[in-house]
Amino acid sequence: MPAPIPSPAAPQLHVRVVRFPIQGTFTIARGSKTEALVVEAKLYDGTFSGKGECVPYARYGESVEGVRDLITSLKDDIAAGLDRAGLQQRLPAGAARNALDCAFWDLEAKRSGMSAAQRAGCTPMRPLTTAYTLSLDTADAMAQAAAAANRPLLKLKLGAEGDPERLAAIRCAAPNSRLIVDANEGWNATILPQMLAACAQAGVELVEQPLPAGADDALAHMPHPITICADESVHDRAGLAALRGRYDAINIKLDKTGGLTEALALAEEAERLGFSRMVGCMLASSLAMAPALLVAQRAQVVDLDGPLLLAEDRSPALHYEESIVFPPEPALWG
Incomplete structure (x- = not known):
């Protein structure tokens, strides 16, 4: 560093x-x-x-x-x-x-x-495919949104009654899209096996934070038919080692880590401990996504679609071509 x-x-x-x-x-x-x-x-x-x-x-x-x-x-x-x-x-x-x-x-x-990417050892910077998020809604509405989005990687906001029906409807509407799910702590240990089975049947590749942070011990005592990713349960390196056995991956967000400095260190430690890495974001502008793109260069899953969900972004902004996001220009950041 x-x-x-x-x-x-x-x-x-x-x-x-x-x-x-x-x-x-x-x-x-x-x-x-x-x-x-x-x-x-x-x-x-x-x-x-x-x-x-x-x-x-x-x-x-x-x-x-x-x-x-x-x-x-x-x-x-x-x-x-x-x-x-x-x-x-x-x-x-x-x-x-x-x-x-x-x-x-x-x-x-x-x-x-010297660019921030060069200083962080993250060069050469590559364009990356980001997930595209679908808000929690009815099964029919989410299926229509999935079909209209026509994206290679969809992130589904779930965590409410009727999630198996949502999954089935979305998979039918978007048969060629890869799927990941974010339950936002909305499930519990009793229904979790059913929810994971529904996810597996729909071909979901990863589920974020299925149980509330602090109540996720059950994850260590049940099969993981698909990758389970910590979000609210991990912020920085301090709590990372304790997640082994419960989670297979972690979602690195700069608003949780407290910036790029700790995010880069967290990604390195996660790799050392055998966790897959996802780089995510809050709903924000291109200025928030730009530094996260450095960490995303070595991530298995990228979820930096915040500007795509806005009616108006900053100028200058990141360049997106559908789901492909390109490295930031210096006029924006870095």
Whole structure:
């Protein structure tokens, strides 16, 4: 991992909340939303600037206002010389550290003339196929959405009564699409064997977080007919080893790890421990996806479709061709 670039002039911190409307409504087992609210951190040293974006998540006790204020509280520390290395100890893993960590990476890239991907050892960067997410809805509505999407890899939001019917209808409507499922902690140990059997019958390749985090011990005592992936159960390296025997894969999200620095370290440790890697995202703009693409270069499953679900993205933005997402241009990030 490259050391941070020494600061020729301590950057000034600017923080703002940005709203992005969603195409229609985005629904998971925990609720629905019609807009993506993100917090943006910008570091500017008078010559170069770096940006990062995060999505505060109520499931982890975060709020937009709380994350914005936490980032803002570091303004004097940054002006006094706090850098990316110091940030790892200054803030815990979470959305606030993510926005600042990615802003530091971007600033370091601009100052050094070397891309963040080069500095992280993630070159050459390749275009990747991302999953495309279908919101939780009725079986008929999800089947129609699957057929209309016509994507090579579909991610299905499940976790409610009627999931076997949804799976069967979607598979019928999209016979050639690969399928992964995100239950968002919506199942329980009693129904889990039935749900996994339905997934296997539909040809699902991976299921994210079928049981609530903290109540997933049952996963160690039942067969895994398909890959079971930890999402809410894993944030950073601290809890990774304890997941062996329960999960086969982990979903790495920068808003959970607290930025690209820890995400890269988590991916390396997960590989060492034998976990498959998925790289995912919250519902956010291209600025949030760009650093995650570095981690995704060595992942088995990529789920970085956030901008595809928005009615309006940033400009400049990532370039998508259907489900293919291309590496970011420096004008966006890195």
